[in-house]
Amino acid sequence: MTKLDSTQPNGTPAWIDLGIPDLDRAMEFYGAVFGWEFDVGPEEMGRYTMCLVEGREVAAIMPTHDESATEFWWNVYFATDDVATTVSKAEAAGGQVVVPPMDVMDKGRMALVKDPVGAQFGLWHGQNHVGTRLVNEPNALLRNDLVTPDPGAARAFYASVFDFGLDSDGYLGDDDFTFLRRPDGHEIGGIVGDPAATSSAWGTLFMVDDADATAQRASAAGGTAAAPYDMVYGRMAEIRDPFGTPFSVGAPKFGG
Structure with a gap:
């Protein structure tokens, strides 16, 4: 197995997550398709739920509270040693900041960016959460x-x-x-x-x-x-x- 217990080099896809309207329905579906197990997060964390394969985090699912949302997609986060520096490079190259650099408790630091052709992606600097572990x-x-x-x-x-x-x-x-x-x-x-x-x-x-x-x-x-x-x-x-x-x-x- 390709097990990961440390942060990935810059530019490597390090994490994926998905926001959907019905968390229970999503767990039912992805559990049936992939055999995932789930660690449902507390309410104060927005029920951010880890998806597990043999006890290792492979993705996350969370309920979205945007009632106007009609399209949903898996977000990919690229590893970076410095979120702010990478965001600056993205802006200089024509990208647009969607969510500025922010701390996610003690888990890590993130940002969301849209590239010049309109595709959104995330940045992740892992601390206590390195990202995908399999x-x-x-x-x-x-x-x-x-x-x-x-x-x-x-x-x-x-x-x-x-x-x-x-x-x-x-x-x-x-x-x-x-x-x-x-x-x-x-x-x-x-x-x-x-x-x-x-x-x-x-x-x-x-x-x-x-x-x-x-x-x-x-x-x-x-x-x-x-x-x-x-x-x-x-x-x-x-x-x-x-x-x-x-x-x-x-x-x-x-x-x-």
Whole structure:
């Protein structure tokens, strides 16, 4: 297992969370799909609920009290040694601050930023909460990719903010796909250029043992799932939970 007990290097996806209208319904769904167990937080913490695989935090779910909200998505947080400095770099590169740097009790420090193509992401400097403590394993986070109709602007922004290297291996043929790599060469995700996309957003891909079986469980639990398909990196399925939150699952052939 890929177990993590310390903070990740700058630019690494370090945490994911989801705000939805009905916490109990969400736990029922994600428990059925991934077999997650849950540690429900107290009311004073907004019932911020840790999702666990073998006792290790892999994500969090929380109830949102915004009655006007109609769209929901998994938030990705990138690790940083200094939230304020990274926010300044993001602003200088054309990003917009959504939530300024703030302390989350003794857990860590965070901020929310929107990039120049409109995709939102978080920053996380872990202290007592380092972030995801299990990755690249079944029912845990595998990778995050940005889908956008304006990949050029996105590539320039993330390279400037996180010093990412940019490259493409050509495996996806004519598709516009760019790998994002930390300065040490480690791949942290990618940017997908999609001219048909009407907005830009970071997607979340969970690793599973069997994409077809996971899609079936999601449908049976009240979500929706498109037909699983094969690609060069493995077998995938696109799923939405009962609130319409999109995410993907990938079979073990994938590498993160």
